[in-house]
Each structure stands twice: as structure tokens, then as C-alpha cells.
Amino acid sequence: MKKLILLTILFITSAISAQSVTGDWYGLLKFPGGQLRINLHVNSTDDGYSATMDSPDQGANGIPVQTTTFKDNKLTFAIPQGAIKYEGTYKNETIEGTFTQNGQPLPLNFSREKVEVTKAKRPQEPKKPYPYYTEEVKFTNEKAGIQLAGTLSLPKATGNFPAVVLVSGSGPQNRDEEILEHKPFLVLADYLTRNGIAVLRYDDRGVGESEGKFSSATTKEFAEDAKAAFKYLKSRLEIDKNKIGIIGHSEGGTITPIVASENKDVAFIVMLAGTAIPGDEILMLQNYLINKAEGMPDEELTKLGNINMTIYNTVKQEKDSKKLKEQLSEIYHTKLKPVFIAKGIPESQVNQYITLQINEISSPWYSYFIRYNPAPAIEKVQCPILALNGENDLQVPADANLGAIKDIVKKSGNKNVIVKELPGLNHLFQESETGAPSEYGNIEQTIAPIALETISTWINNLSK
Numbered sequence: 307m308k309k310l311i312l313l314t315i316l317f318i319t320s321a322i323s324a325q326s327v328t329g330d331w332y333g334l335l336k337f338p339g340g341q342l343r344i345n346l347h348v349n350s351t352d353d354g355y356s357a358t359m360d361s362p363d364q365g366a367n368g369i370p371v372q373t374t375t376f377k378d379n380k381l382t383f384a385i386p387q388g389a390i391k392y393e394g395t396y397k398n399e400t401i402e403g404t405f406t407q408n409g410q411p412l413p414l415n416f417s418r419e420k421v422e423v424t425k426a427k428r429p430q431e432p433k434k435p436y437p438y439y440t441e442e443v444k445f446t447n448e449k450a451g452i453q454l455a456g457t458l459s460l461p462k463a464t465g466n467f468p469a470v471v472l473v474s475g476s477g478p479q480n481r482d483e484e485i486l487e488h489k490p491f492l493v494l495a496d497y498l499t500r501n502g503i504a505v506l507r508y509d510d511r512g513v514g515e516s517e518g519k520f521s522s523a524t525t526k527e528f529a530e531d532a533k534a535a536f537k538y539l540k541s542r543l544e545i546d547k548n549k550i551g552i553i554g555h556s557e558g559g560t561i562t563p564i565v566a567s568e569n570k571d572v573a574f575i576v577m578l579a580g581t582a583i584p585g586d587e588i589l590m591l592q593n594y595l596i597n598k599a600e601g602m603p604d605e606e607l608t609k610l611g612n613i614n615m616t617i618y619n620t621v622k623q624e625k626d627s628k629k630l631k632e633q634l635s636e637i638y639h640t641k642l643k644p645v646f647i648a649k650g651i652p653e654s655q656v657n658q659y660i661t662l663q664i665n666e667i668s669s670p671w672y673s674y675f676i677r678y679n680p681a682p683a684i685e686k687v688q689c690p691i692l693a694l695n696g697e698n699d700l701q702v703p704a705d706a707n708l709g710a711i712k713d714i715v716k717k718s719g720n721k722n723v724i725v726k727e728l729p730g731l732n733h734l735f736q737e738s739e740t741g742a743p744s745e746y747g748n749i750e751q752t753i754a755p756i757a758l759e760t761i762s763t764w765i766n767n768l769s770k
Contacts, residue, residue, distance in 0.1 A: 307535075317627065319518070320634075322436065326396065326399075327348050327356070328348050328349055328350050329344065329346050329347075329348060329356065329398070329418070329710040330346070330348075330418065331345065331346040331347075331401065331417070331418065332344075332345050332416060332417060332418070332419060332420050332421045333345075333346075333347075333401075333414050333415055333416040333417075334414075334421045334423065335405055335522060336411060336412065336413075337412050337744075338637075341363075342361055342363045342486075343359075343360075343361070343362050343363050343421050343423060343551040344359065344360070344361060344414070344416075345359065346358075346359055346361065346416065346568040347358040347359070347360070351504075352680075355621045358744060360400075360431060366478050366480065366513060367514070368513075371391070372639075376394050376417055378399070379396045379402065380393065380394070380396070381393070381394045381395075381396055381401050382394070382397060383537065387402070391405075391406050391658055391662055392404070392405045392414065392493075394414070394416065398570065399417065399418055400415060400416065400417045401415065401416040401417075402415045403416075403490055403566075406659075412688075416701075417483065424538060425487070425638050426486075426487040426506050426747070426750070427750045428487060428488060428489070428750065429750060429751075430493045430751065430753065431492065431493065431752065432492065432493070432496040433490055435494065436459075436499075436715075437458060437500065437631050438459060438461050438462065438499045439459070439460040439461075439462060440457055440458065440459050440460075440461040441453070441457070441458045442456075442457060442459070442659060443456055443457070443458045443506070443535055444453070444456075444515075444539070445508075445535060445537070445538035446534060446658045447511075447518075447530055447533075447570055448534070448536035449523075449529070449530050449534075449743065450511070450518060450527065451466050451513055451526075452515045452516070452517040452518035453482075453516070454509065454511065454516040454517070454518075454531055454534060454535065455508060455509050455514060455515035456481050456507055456509060456535070457481055457495070457496050457506075457507055457508075457517075457593055458504065458505070458506050458509025459498075459499040459504060459505045459506075459507075459583075460499070460504045460544055461499055461500075461503070461504065461568075461688070462504050463544075464544065465544055465690070465728040466500065466543075466544065466545070466546050467503065467544060467545060467546060467549075468502070468504065468546055468549035468765065468766075468768075468769040469503065469504035469505065469506065469539050469549065469550050469551075470498065470503060470504070470505055470506070470550070470552060470554070470576075470765070471504070471506050471532060471536050471539060471552045472491050472494065472495065472505060472507040472553050472554075472555075473507075473528075473532045473552060473553070473554035473555070473558030473559075473561050474491065474510060474554075474555060474556075474557075474558050475555045475556030475557045475558055475559075476537075476556060476557040476671075476675075478510055478512065478513045478520050479509075479513065480509050480510070480513055480514045481507040481508050481509050481514065482507070483507075483555065485734070485746070486746050486747035487747065488734065488746070488747075488752045489752065489757060490555065490734060490735075490752055490753055491505075491507045491555075492757075493733050493752045493753050494500070494553070494753060494758065494761070495507050495704075497753075497758045497762060500761055500766070501762045501766065502542065502546055502766065503762065503765055503766070503769075504539075506535055506538065506539055507510055508531075509530070511523060511527070511528075511529070511531055511551075512576075514616055516754040518531075519725050520769075521669075521671075521672070522670055522673065523708070524662070524671050524674035525557060525560060525561060525564075525671070525674055525675060525677075525678060526564075528557070528558075528561055528675065529561045529565055532558075532561050532562075532564075532565050533565055533568075533569065533742070533756040533762050536550060536552065536565060536569065536571075536627070537553040537599050540571070546769075547571075548573060549573050549769050550572065551572060551573050551574035551575055551576065551689075551691060551765065551768075552565055552566065552572060552574075552575050552576070553575070553576040553578065553761065554575070554576070554577060554578065554580055555578040555579060556578070556579075556581075556701070556702065556733065557578050557580075557581075557675075558578075558579070558580070559576075559578050559579055559580015559702075560577075560580045560581045560592075560680050561576040562575040562576070563575060563577070563680065563683040563684045563686075563687045563691075563713075564575055566687045566689055567683045567684075567686035567687050570688075570689075572689055573690075573768070574687060574690040574691070574692070574765065574768055575687065575689065575690075575691055575692075576688050576691075576692045576693075576694070576761055576764075577692070577693040577711070578693070578694055578735065578757075579690065579694070579695050579696065579699055579701070579702040579707070579735075580680075580693070580702075581680050581702055581707060581709060581732055582680050582681065582684060582693075582707050582710040582711045583679075583680070583706060583710045584680075584681075585676045585677065585678050586615075586618035586619075586622065586676045587622075587706075588613070588702060588707075589675075589676065590611060590614060590615065590618070591620065591624065591703050591706060591767070592609055592616055592701050592702070592703075593610065593611070594699050595700040595703060596701070596742065596743065597610065599700060599740055599741070599742040599756070600742065601746075606645075608630075609645065610645075613641045613642055615639055616635055616641065617634065617637055617638075617667060618647065618676050619678045620634060620637065621634075621667060621668070621672075621673055621677065622676060623669070627668060630668050630673075631664055632658060633734075634663075634664045634667060634668060634712050635660070635664055636658040638663060638664065639660065639679075640668075640744050642660070643656055643660065643754050646659070662665070673681045678688050680709070681714050684718070685713070685714050685715075685717055685718045686718070686719045687718065687720060688718070688720055689722075690719075690722040690723070690765050690768055691711075691715070691720065691722070691723040691724070691728075692723075692724050692760075692761065693708060693711045693723070693724070693725045693726070694726055694727075694735075694757065694760065694761075695707055695708050695727055695728070696728050696730070696731030696732050696735055696736075697727050697728060697729050697730055697731060697741075698730060698731060698732045698734060698738045698739075698740065699703060699731070699732055699733045699739030699741055700719070700733065700741045701743070702728045702733060705727075706727075708725050708727055710727050711723075712725050713754065725765065726755055726760065728754070728760070730744065730754075731748075731754050731756075731757060733747070734746055734752075734753070734755060735754055735757040736749045736751050736752065736753065737749070737751055737754050752761075
């Protein structure tokens with residue numbers, strides 16, 4: 307359920323003078339459905355280089371780079387958790403190269419000049435001054451020893467309001483859950499606050515103004531952050547302590563039942579495309595549906611599905627990190643490498659891709675996600691649940707996911723559960739044609755009105 311881009315970053319380069327590489331670099335990545343500015347900031351160190359990276363259009367700044375080197379005027383970098391790599395040639399204060407994600411190459415050039423982009427139309431994005439009170443806040447996850455930063459929206463500066471915590475999806479998300487110039491959580495928070503519901507949204511750990519390290523955290527750690535946000539809301543005099551719920555999107559929707567199952571004070575939860583089936587099953591469905599939507603032939607879909615099943619089963623069975631990487635290497639080289647070679651892809655590129663894939667699949671977040679089964683946590687939840695999926699969701703398919711939730715709550719005995727599929731909506735709850743991720747950035751709408759109204763009405767009815 308990765309969000310197109312930008313998790314942990316690995317740079318590989320060496321052998322150009324520090325004067326030529328240090329400083330700021332600016333590029334514009336164009337892809338079907340949108341474009342993203344990508345900025346690199348390189349510094350000289352005693353033993354080579356250090357660097358950070360920004361994705362300003364996603365609100366992700368200061369992302370730490372693990373290693374930075376140059377070799378033969380070639381700059382290459384990779385993002386293991388995102389199956390991303392870059393290879394470019396340095397010449398005359400420019401770097402011309404190719405950005406590749408999941409085997410799909412896109413041109414990406416860097417220069418010293420800042421990139422100016424035309425702002426996409428986002429008609430739902432609220433403009434200040436807002437007709438309600440907002441406050442920048444900070445709260446502590448005591449278990450992790452980190453401070454998280456966010457925005458609290460109140461219908462009025464004083465009062466006693468029902469409230470929600472917003473928990474974002476996978477990938478490094480800021481408090482607006484910003485993606486492809488959309489700000490879903492800003493739009494959702496604005497709508498709810500205008501309808502009498504206080505909202506706390508926060509930057510993920512290691513993102514924006516929040517402390518902590520994002521790259522080594524798993525869904526379990528992100529659930530601890532959500533617990534800290536819930537605890538903070540309980541401390542506010544303006545909040546009705548008996549009417550605090552949690553709304554989570556995608557991975558955040560998986561986190562909401564974790565928090566509610568461990569805290570009886572959670573008044574309700576809203577699962578927006580939150581997973582209810584094991585991680586490996588979600589990934590199998592996701593890979594199949596997205597690749598099919600992108601035009602992959604049935605024969606290749608079947609072959610890739612069998613390889614993925616072998617990979618995920620290996621991750622589930624082997625807990626030792628070193629042995630896991632060895633076994634994954636064997637699978638990738640014997641089963642996947644011949645497929646790429648047959649397509650005429652150079653062996654050196656295939657080997658690079660395999661290395662990235664192994665690092666990604668064996669990373670803490672990915673391994674945990676593949677092994678995690680959300681059902682036991684959902685079964686323990688006794689507070690009201692609203693579970694929504696879009697009909698066109700290719701990342702968390704509605705039929706399989708909502709069907710699983712219905713089966714789980716039958717076992718739990720929780721009678722206050724609404725499970726609903728919203729026609730024509732995609733994973734971001736936009737009105738869509740196909741639901742393919744390549745559409746997300748092209749759609750002007752951020753969240754469909756039917757989704758906003760359904761969530762708000764349900765919460766306010768509970769609060770009466």
C-alpha cells in the first residue's frame with residue numbers, strides 16, 4: 307500500500323570533487339497522473355558526503371539519505387522500501403538520468419535552478435480564514451520517547467465537542483496526508499470541524515515537525531503514536547472525553563482497531579479502506595488489480611502472482627533477517643530474473659532491481675505488514691465501527707475487504723457496525739473512472755462529498 311513515492315533513501319555515488327556535488331539540486335518528476343518536485347541537498351563530510359531529500363509537493367522535507375558517493379560521473383540513488391532507483395550522469399552542473407519505480411522508467415534531470423510548477427486545481431482545499439478555531443499542538447509518545455506535532459481544529463475556541471484523531475496511510479505523511487498536491491486530511495478536518503466535530507491531525511514520526519525515525523517503524527509503532535494522540539485529546543478541556551473516536555485511512559484504517567481493541571475509552575472508529583485481511587493477501591490482490599489496470603497480460607499476471615506468493619510465504623516463515631535475505635535472493639534470481647532478461651533488460655539493471663526489492667521486502671515495515679493479520683484486533687473492538695471502501699479501490703479491494711469485516715464482526719457480536727461500499731470511488735475516496743493510482747493526481751476532487759457526508763452524519767448521530 308505504498309503511496310507512489312518516498313520512504314527511506316539510499317544514495318550510491320563516488321569520485322567527483324566535493325565542490326561539484328555539494329549544495330542544492332532541483333528536479334521535476336513527471337508521471338501519468340501528476341508530477342512531483344524532488345530536491346537534493348548534499349554536504350561534504352570527513353569520509354565523503356551526507357545528504358537529505360525533500361518532496362515539497364508531498365510535504366516531506368529533510369528526509370535523511372543513508373549514504374552518498376560518486377563514481378565515474380555517475381550518480382545513482384535508491385529507495386529500498388519504495389522499489390525506487392535513479393541513475394544519472396553529471397555534466398556541467400546538471401544531472402541527467404532515469405528514475406525507475408517497480409521497473410517503470412521515467413526521465414528525471416537535476417539542476418541548480420529551483421523548479422517552478424503550475425499549481426493543480428484543488429477546489430475543495432479550504433482557504434484561510436477558517437470559520438473555526440485552529441491551534442498548532444505538540445504531544446508526547448512516552449513509550450517511544452518522541453514528540454509529535456499536529457493541528458487541532460475546534461468548532462469554537464471554547465466548548466465541549468466530540469472529537470476524532472486522524473491516522474494517515476502508509477509512507478511518510480504530513481498532517482494533511484498530502485499526496486499528488488491533494489490534502490485529504492485538511493479537507494476532511496475542515497468538513498468535520500464545520501459540522502461540529504473537533505479534529506486532531508498530526509505529522510507522522512520523522513516527518514514535518516514530528517520527532518522520531520520513520521524508516522525503522524512498523525504499523526505497531528504507528529499505532530503507539532495514534533494512542534498518544536488519543537491520550538492528548540482526552541487532556542483537552544474543550545473535548546468531550548466520552549465522545550473521542552479515531553478515523554484512519556488505508557494503513558491508518560488498520561491501526562484504528564488496534565487502538566480501540568486496547569482502549570475501551572475509544573468511543574468509535576472509522577475505517578477508510580482499512581485492511582481486514584492479512585497483509586500478504588492484500589498485496590496479492592493489489593498487485594494483480596493494479597498491474598491488470600496498467601495492461602499487463604494475463605499470462606504475466608499469473609506468473610508474477612505465483613512468484614509474489616512464494617516471496618510472501620518466505621517472509622512469513624523466516625524470521626531471521628540474514629536468512630530471509632538469502633532466501634529472497636535465491637527466489638528473485640531463479641524465478642524473476644529470467645523474466646526480466648527475456649524482456650531484454652540488461653543484467654546489471656536486473657541485479658540492481660533485485661537488490662532493491664530484497665531490501666524493501668525484508669525491511670521492518672514491509673515484513674511486519676506481510677505477516678500481520680488485522681482480524682483479531684477487529685474482533686476485539688466493541689465500540690461502533692463505520693467501515694467504508696470505494697467500489698473502484700485497487701489498493702484495498704472493496705469486495706474482499708468489506709466481506710471480511712462483515713464476517714469478523716459476526717464473530718465479535720458487535721451489533722453497532724456499518725459496512726458500506728461507495729460507488730465509483732477509488733482508494734483516496736475520489737470519484738474515479740478506473741481506480742488506477744495513475745488517476746489520483748489528474749482528478750481535481752480530493753474527497754467525494756458522499757464520503758464526507760457519510761462520515762460526518764454517522765459521527766454526529768452517535769454523539770446525540
